[in-house]
Amino acid sequence: MAEGRHVVLGVTGGVAAYKAVYLARRLIDRGATVRVVMTESALEFVGSATFGAITGTDPVTSFFGGEDVSPHTTLGRWADVIVIAPATASTISKLAAGQSSDVLVATVLASRARVVIAPAMHTEMLDQPAVQKNIETLRAYGYEIVDPEDGPLAGGDEGPGRLADPEVIADAVREAFPRLDMAGLRVIVTAGGTREPIDPVRYIGNRSSGKMGASIAEVAVERGAEVVLVTTTTQTPVGSIEIVQVETADEMAEAVWSRAGAADVAVLAAAVADFRPDQVHRTKIRRTAGVPEIRLVPTPDILKGVSEMTSRPFLVGFAAETGSLDTASEKATAKDVDLLVANDIAKEGSGFGSDTNEVRFVFRDGSTRDLPLMSKRDVATQIWDTVMTLRAES
Ligand code: CTP
Numbered sequence: 001m002a003e004g005r006h007v008v009l010g011v012t013g014g015v016a017a018y019k020a021v022y023l024a025r026r027l028i029d030r031g032a033t034v035r036v037v038m039t040e041s042a043l044e045f046v047g048s049a050t051f052g053a054i055t056g057t058d059p060v061t062s063f064f065g066g067e068d069v070s071p072h073t074t075l076g077r078w079a080d081v082i083v084i085a086p087a088t089a090s091t092i093s094k095l096a097a098g099q100s101s102d103v104l105v106a107t108v109l110a111s112r113a114r115v116v117i118a119p120a121m122h123t124e125m126l127d128q129p130a131v132q133k134n135i136e137t138l139r140a141y142g143y144e145i146v147d148p149e150d151g152p153l154a155g156g157d158e159g160p161g162r163l164a165d166p167e168v169i170a171d172a173v174r175e176a177f178p179r180l181d182m183a184g185l186r187v188i189v190t191a192g193g194t195r196e197p198i199d200p201v202r203y204i205g206n207r208s209s210g211k212m213g214a215s216i217a218e219v220a221v222e223r224g225a226e227v228v229l230v231t232t233t234t235q236t237p238v239g240s241i242e243i244v245q246v247e248t249a250d251e252m253a254e255a256v257w258s259r260a261g262a263a264d265v266a267v268l269a270a271a272v273a274d275f276r277p278d279q280v281h282r283t284k285i286r287r288t289a290g291v292p293e294i295r296l297v298p299t300p301d302i303l304k305g306v307s308e309m310t311s312r313p314f315l316v317g318f319a320a321e322t323g324s325l326d327t328a329s330e331k332a333t334a335k336d337v338d339l340l341v342a343n344d345i346a347k348e349g350s351g352f353g354s355d356t357n358e359v360r361f362v363f364r365d366g367s368t369r370d371l372p373l374m375s376k377r378d379v380a381t382q383i384w385d386t387v388m389t390l391r392a393e394s
Helices: 017-029 048-055 071-078 089-097 103-109 123-127 129-140 166-176 211-222 249-260 302-307 328-335 376-393
Strands: 006-011 033-038 081-087 114-119 149-152 158-162 186-191 226-231 242-245 265-268 275-277 296-298 314-321 339-344 359-363 368-370
Touching: 006 017, 006 071, 006 103, 017 033, 017 048, 017 081, 017 166, 033 048, 033 071, 033 103, 071 103, 081 089, 081 103, 081 166, 089 103, 089 114, 089 129, 114 129, 114 166, 123 129, 123 158, 186 211, 186 249, 211 226, 211 376, 226 249, 249 265, 249 302, 265 302, 265 376, 302 314, 302 328, 314 328, 314 376, 328 339, 328 359, 339 376, 359 376
Parallel strands: 006 033, 006 081, 081 114, 186 226, 186 265, 226 242, 265 314, 314 339
Antiparallel strands: 149 158, 275 296, 339 359, 359 368
16 A cells, blocks of 8 residues: 555646546545645646645745745655556657646656656557657656546546546556665664874875765665765765764774674775874974875774674675675675675676676675666665665574
């Protein structure tokens, strides 16, 4: 069912807009909380008060004039699924082009939620190559299309183009809800590169952007987990994630070790400095003082610390390698992790700061699985799919 799920219902200007009222009702009956966004022409067909009365909230009909200064981003983040029913040729075209001139299309563009589109229009319009091409473009982008039915149309016409039955659309919305297979799971993730201060101005750091860790946290929270992200960066992942901001390896160690005992899974994706200056100068080191000698001392191995805990979480480590991943298996054993995610940071598309990554999974028994180059979000999904399978097997 749709218990507790957030649905944004987009209504555009077609005769079938009246059926969207019934769809809103059915979604609410199934347990969803529904917020409605209407285009200007939708308002010509159905009054906003009807949706207001059914959903308990006034529909959003414009970017401006309401209490929220940015309704499209608020709703875009709030939505688990966005459904547009009926969707006119005009709205479908704007979506295919990424053209955000109205508040409904802007809401879709400002969202990561799955989108369900239920087109409705006259047969001649539906048959137009331009319209068909736009529908296919949306399908290729991952939108769920609920095909229109054959039947009576406005003005006494008949043929394909009639809005699908609201029950069929409600079923498509249910299918589109994100999986909540991680509900109840407590997860801790680390991200970013640590900075080890030399003096108030300088530090020893690395090029890690924190994007991989942020994606891992984001996907986990979307799938229902309770997530703590210990990070050195200001990347703000979407979703209700507890963020613990740290800078140095010592601070990260303290943040992780004090929380990992209560976690079910720890994914340590941060690039932690292995060494830090043995002392931090209180004032800026002057050039006139000559070339300084900076003695380095080891930082705590955060991963090792977690692996040695008496009630340790399921532990995922990362291995940043350059040139070859062949040493990753040894690292997996040495670090005693349940899963090691190795990547060659010198390889094109896999480095720090990139939006993509090409990784190898190394399992406890030494076996490996190479994944192709993909977005860091997709890598995050693969990691969680694998963690969930391994946990279920153990
Ligand atoms: N790691 C850690 N604490 C450190 C260094 C690394 O917890 N002081 C963690 C990283 O977050 C990562 C894993 O250990 O999950 C492997 O990090 P990596 O830098 O690849 O390996 P190192 O152990 O530092 O070994 P080397 O630098 O020699 O490759």
